[in-house]
Amino acid sequence: MDEVDYERIFDALPSPFMILDRNLRFVTANAAYLETTSSTLDDLVGKYVMDRFPEPGESGRRLEQSFQKVAATGEADTLAYLPYPIAEPNGTVRHRYWTAVHVPILDARGQVEYILQNTVDVTEFARIREMATLPFSSLSAATRLMERTLEAEAASADFRRLFQQAPAFFAVLSGPTHIFTFSSDSYTRLIGGRNVIGRPIADALPEVVEQGFVDLLDQVYIDGHVHQAEGARVILDNEPGRPPQEYFLDFSYNPIRDSAGNITGIFVQGMDRTDAFRATQRQRLMIDELNHRVKNTLATVQSIASQTLRSTNDVTAARQAFEARISALAGAHTMLSDRQWHNTEIGHLVQKELDVFSSDKVSFGGPVLVVNAKATVALALVLHELATNAVKHGALSVPEGGLSVTWSESSGDGLVIDWVETGGPPAQEPTRKGFGSRLLRTVITGEMGGSMEMRYLETGLRVRMVIPRAAYQVQEALFVS
Template structure:
């Protein structure tokens, strides 16, 4: 039986405990204990109690009947050992339990198919049934989740609701036949939903749009509150969908419903544009929806209707469009600024003696910065790959002389700009004085991620191998070298080492991953 819960500081807490007869220590009810246990056991809706390991600690009779298993085969066993499911349904169920354990708040799955093993006495095998499930946490005295109470409602019969039209249309004149069929659909639905008030409450309050359409004319026999709000609270129940929502004609949705009913195949759309009359709209409103149309089948496998699920994505898509416009405007202004800086530099360098080489170097740096901005703009300034930046900077050199190796690392916009300037300085130096200045030299760039937790770091090795031995003269510090130290050690809080070995330049960079990484990297 489930624990008694009492308000405590705005939350629920477990109080004094007693044994329910199945091994679960639960709180003392404010009534006769055997009576409380009896009430739990005879509740018409299935209930079960799980511990933090998702192990059964108690179930009621309705739950035994729903799962076709006696409680002595359930209590003490892990839920997913008895009912394994590695598919989408199992993933959603695990995610719901994890959410409750993490937040200490209830969670509801409005609609989930799940296969239930049939006992051998009923032919064996498995039967796919459809459920709603509410998961309620029971907290201990310290506020931690001690148990999860699940209340399930079997909605298989709703999903498989039979077509209510039992009178041949030839027996009644056209419009009267349509009215009678619509009334029979509504009566059949009302009779079925009266069997489960819990189902009706859960589905009506579900945040997503849900509707059940019946027959070839797609007559709505159920529409939840979200669906009703979306269509402007029009009375669509019992009306053919083309009559209930006439403005949708010609937008392709009715044709998809026809195909689902005729072919028994599901349809899914994401961010699909729809013009519809909403609540208080004088004209058509542009909306965007995610939706799924699934066929409803009877016991013989015939399609009898369509189960509709949807979500209004209008606000999210419009916000994304606005963000895209702002980013495009930002990119445009950045490019204009870089062009202005480049023009000013050219004018300044023009009158200086022997300034052509300096101007060329400055132009190249501005161009490298512009290229890095292009990479980030393509990704909406969210992240840029380390490999992408290197490939872009080294693209002018023959691929046979340049090698790159390392895992995929996604860089923040700030670190991507900074490292693009570092790679540009190294590449420019290699082309002017190093391995890429001759036909025999080669360049190898490798990187790796090491360490754990806060100590995770990114190591980059830039190794040049010249075709002929390089003199061991010390490196001369110029603007490029000062920029490397300033960017790596200053802006990125890393370490930089430069060595001029007999084979060529070796540059090693160490950076804390927290300084540069956008999100977790995966091996390339």
């Protein structure tokens, strides 16, 4: 496949686009932007945007604040219906109205590196609105109503065309009952595709009434103050017969005034921040979980160190045993970390602990079952202790010895793991309970609430461990070996 020429595509976009760096200096602009602003790239590149297009009034302040907000927060921002004059090369000033969408472009570290602006000239729409307020004394009432209806339909069509591609959502509400007269495509998607045009919001979206949003609209309509919210929780009943869905939105309610300054409606704009909000929630939960696990891990390490040193007078052997146990613990943590601390498939866990031994001496298999994070760490330590004992004293200490590890699901017991050594020295019950023996009992019967049976036979050691259902879950029937 040929490489896509994004630079050529950017330049061919019919809508004006330009890019600023973090210091709000021009980086580039496409042909539509250059034509709209009567500029060349040489006029723009490297220049501070507010120096190139100065506007000392309120519009200039709002524009600069929007750029700064995107640079500081890394979140997109939209300025709707912004009056901003453009100076021609001959000095002529064109008074225009714009809608500008500012989108951050992040670097590899997730920091804002550039700001992309897409502008739409809505001057004609503004003129249509102004013309709709002029008297039509020479026309009959019926003709006057028809003309106004046609103009309103044309304005609505132009408005929809201009805003339908915007990443933010928009809606226009008219009158004291907040009747929908416009709904952008993104807003329509947000509300589940419901047809709301011509309907009061209380009828079109009845679930938002008790959530207080209609009261907010009433207040904006009466007082004329802009209402803004970040991360507002909204429950929408988008699919009849299914549970309502939860969303988190950044939005604002802006009063719309006629030429006399009277409020005639409300302009709604915003961004759906649900995914970002939930990602933040998940991150917070993961941090809390990590803090909890770190505390538990430190306690486990402390116990291993204390019990290992207490169980022997040989400092070298104690150090080696301690390092091996910590290595097993670290291996389990690495496995969980690779899966973002989700469940681990038991076959992978057994393989990781036994893959250092010859494949012709060790076999393992069973159905695909996954164990939770707590059980993963516990079983890693148990398998390590059993394998260490087999290498030192059991079947893996002689060339002709062998080991089989199998697991199955018992309807009455839960997860059953069988450790069977054959071909090695006869197994003998130790006269002294070391840390390894105590750890096996503590982990299986205490920490995991299961049971363990150890049989010391002439043919070798046999261990049966039963793990309660709460520590694992069935995935699918599959045999691994």
